[in-house]
Amino acid sequence: MTKPDKKAPATESLGPASATLPDLPKRAIGIDVGGTGIKGGIVNLRKGTLIGDRFRIPTPKPATPEAVAEVIGQILEELLGREKAPSRTDLVVGVTFPAIVIDNVVLTAANIDESWLDCDTTKLLQHLPGRVATLNDADAAGLAEARYGAGAGRAGTVMMVTLGTGVGSALVHDGVLVPNSELGHLEFEGVVAETKVSASARERADQPWDEYGETLRRYLKHVERIQPVGQFIIGGGVSKRSEDFLPYVTGLRAEVVPAVLVNNAGIVGAALYAAEQARLAEVRAA
Template structure:
């Protein structure tokens, strides 16, 4: 296992990166952030990642790169694309990056990376059993981790409840779009997390996304038998998780 890796977090508006000590979860560099190029085309994003790595001081020999990305990722191929070009769909993204960087590349879904980081270094550190990470934002991202092992590409934000894809009702974007009170939004979250509880019987829920900073306004309103806690790693979670997976942590 490598002890250091580069973590890259690609989003619809920004691309962040840092060098990570994967044994401790500490950043060994400043976090660098550049805007995601307009249109989010694959080669443009690769070029921007190259600029991020240059700002980090370049790659050291044998230093792997972990990349988290807003897509379902199977064996390095991106099967969907959120807030980036549709040209990512069906693309062997890992191979594209390997052509540009002389390094081992690990591509992973962004929610999976964040959830994995939380189990290694954050809210679920040393927790056994099934942990479900959820990110509440434009949609609902999810990650399943069982006894420290990531089960990739769980798209549980798309559960159908009341005849609809329920992230359209329970994501934070729905609260903003419909100007819902915390109480009204929490009622929708109650239905969503209640369904996850019934279907999966997890040992812990973690809530991430920008709104998790305001967890005191809505998490106490939920009545669940499973503990539900806010994420702790904030904007570094994707970087840390991607780096740890790339390094074989």
């Protein structure tokens, strides 16, 4: 059997889930920046679980880049002071933001302070120890669910849809994240989808669970026409009530399942993403 050319373009652009990458470290740190709280944890990358408890600090107001960076530093220092923390020499840290993030630059501010627009998080967080990578919060959660949670071991394309204040989405193919899908901002039945499908929209309308399940069904059918997938994973806080509305989400080609990791998904996915990005940079530099 002919071995692949290591200098071929396809090899040079290997995704972070490639089996050719060296083994990942056993532990990494993930930090999840949210609208009300910033939480972090030490992640066992073999199992996709937290080592010890999460550590949370309320999100500062206003949540400017400088104020949030200070809180991220405080969380990281607390976690690094723990007995089972990764060593600083091998440290990788993943940080999520509720925004489009490309090459560690924040490009939208729909759900965060407008001062984040065009913020280069590499410069913002350069005072932190270790190698830091940043990504969208839904992408982090989706990557974690695809690799450790409801989509673990599944080939093909899965999509996580997070239902909260807004609607986030994450697209993962064979374990490789396709970032910044942002399908919660699709036009759906004449409005932006998240204004009708989010958990907060259901609460504002005082919508019964069966009606909410029907709304979600129509939305996922709409998404399925644009981006067919094998599995939808439903996350966000509302996924804890999945038995109340998922029975009404029927008639889709894709399987629809609730998330497994729930509140820890963002932390786990951020840590995994940062570890893989660090290893990928080593492979490409070799």
